[in-house]
Amino acid sequence: MPQETVGYVELEWTCVHCGTKNEGTRQTCSGCGAPMSDSQKFQQAGQETLITDKDLLAKAEQGPDIHCPYCGTRNPAGTAKCTHCGGDLTGATAREHGEVLGALKSEPQPEVKCGFCGTMNPADAKRCRKCFSPLGSAPAPAPAAATPAPSRKIGILPIAVIAVLVVACIALFALMTRTSDTTGTVNAVSWQRSIDVLQPQPVSHQNWRDQIPSGAQIGACTREVRRTQDNPAPGAQKVCGTPYTIDQGNGLGKVVQDCRYNIPDDYCRYTTVEWVRVNAVVARGNDLKPVWPTVNTSSSQRAGSQTESYQVTFIAGDKTYTYSPRSAQEYARFTPGSHWTLQVNSLGGVNTVARAQ
Numbered sequence: 001m002p003q004e005t006v007g008y009v010e011l012e013w014t015c016v017h018c019g020t021k022n023e024g025t026r027q028t029c030s031g032c033g034a035p036m037s038d039s040q041k042f043q044q045a046g047q048e049t050l051i052t053d054k055d056l057l058a059k060a061e062q063g064p065d066i067h068c069p070y071c072g073t074r075n076p077a078g079t080a081k082c083t084h085c086g087g088d089l090t091g092a093t094a095r096e097h098g099e100v101l102g103a104l105k106s107e108p109q110p111e112v113k114c115g116f117c118g119t120m121n122p123a124d125a126k127r128c129r130k131c132f133s134p135l136g137s138a139p140a141p142a143p144a145a146a147t148p149a150p151s152r153k154i155g156i157l158p159i160a161v162i163a164v165l166v167v168a169c170i171a172l173f174a175l176m177t178r179t180s181d182t183t184g185t186v187n188a189v190s191w192q193r194s195i196d197v198l199q200p201q202p203v204s205h206q207n208w209r210d211q212i213p214s215g216a217q218i219g220a221c222t223r224e225v226r227r228t229q230d231n232p233a234p235g236a237q238k239v240c241g242t243p244y245t246i247d248q249g250n251g252l253g254k255v256v257q258d259c260r261y262n263i264p265d266d267y268c269r270y271t272t273v274e275w276v277r278v279n280a281v282v283a284r285g286n287d288l289k290p291v292w293p294t295v296n297t298s299s300s301q302r303a304g305s306q307t308e309s310y311q312v313t314f315i316a317g318d319k320t321y322t323y324s325p326r327s328a329q330e331y332a333r334f335t336p337g338s339h340w341t342l343q344v345n346s347l348g349g350v351n352t353v354a355r356a357q
């Protein structure tokens with residue numbers, strides 16, 4: 001997802017020795033003078049404001065600060081000799097950077113209470129406005145990338161329902177596959193054949209404008225998001241996520257947001273003329289000679305799809321069984337009065353039939 005820079009903000013750090021909160025760009029504590037060590041982390045200020053100062057902006061893009069290998073003092077990127085001890089900074093390691101600190105705190109934050117005198121102070125104050133005590137706080141814990149969703153407990157009830165359904169399915173399968181053979185005599189046969197009658201009629205649909213077949217009559221259209229992409233396009237609508245602050249390693253934070261582009265398009269109703277089933281002609285009989293019905297279509301009509309179904313009734317002792325042959329060829333074999341071996345399942349259905357010896 002493309003990342004867009006919103007601007008830069010100043011971070012802060014809390015002195016481990018005296019608890020004073022310091023501006024990110026300060027290299028030594030304003031309370032006790034201790035230098036910021038490389039193990040101390042920057043945190044977001046209570047309220048973050050985008051900086052406009054040109055020097056600060058230039059520093060923000062300079063890269064992470066480096067720590068002097070001799071005295072530990074923070075030095076700006078590219079410094080040749082330590083500003084504190086004059087040590088050679090060639091090969092000094094750069095501060096860690098690039099960590100996402102959290103969503104930009106642009107909204108006014110609640111005031112902070114001074115731990116010494118109880119005075120309320122603005123969220124971004126470093127010292128109490130009354131007693132000048134440091135308003136330090138423990139460095140904020142690194143923001144979790146995502147709060148793990150509480151593990152969803154599957155209730156006992158759904159499991160019980162599923163178990164019952166599984167048992168029911170197995171039982172049904174057993175009943176349908178457990179068969180017994182019986183001899184039946186063909187008592188009656190019947191067939192039905194039908195042919196659909198089609199006629200051109202207007203049918204309405206919806207689709208994107210460029211997907212509508214030519215010749216269709218286009219009705220009302222609405223603008224809808226057809227797809228989302230990373231790159232801008234004419235007419236595209238930019239959608240950005242919440243801005244968040246990234247540690248630059250030099251006391252400043254880069255504020256970025258992830259943006260994508262919604263591409264709108266016309267989604268339209270349209271009408272096309274299609275062959276629609278308006279009627280069906282049916283032929284039925286109780287013999288072994290099925291025929292297709294005659295379709296007398298008008299000039300605007302035509303014959304559509306054909307369907308056929310066959311049924312044979314057997315008598316076996318005092319029971320009656322029905323069987324549906326799958327084709328006209330199979331149906332033709334069931335001469336009334338002929339004897340057949342029926343494989344009957346526990347539900348009374350006929351699984352297979354075979355001519356009796």
Ligand SMILES: [Zn+2]
Nearest residue numbers: 015018029032
């Ligand atoms: Zn300090």
Ligand SMILES: [Zn+2]
Nearest residue numbers: 068071082085
């Ligand atoms: Zn040094």
Ligand SMILES: [Zn+2]
Nearest residue numbers: 114117128131
């Ligand atoms: Zn105070």
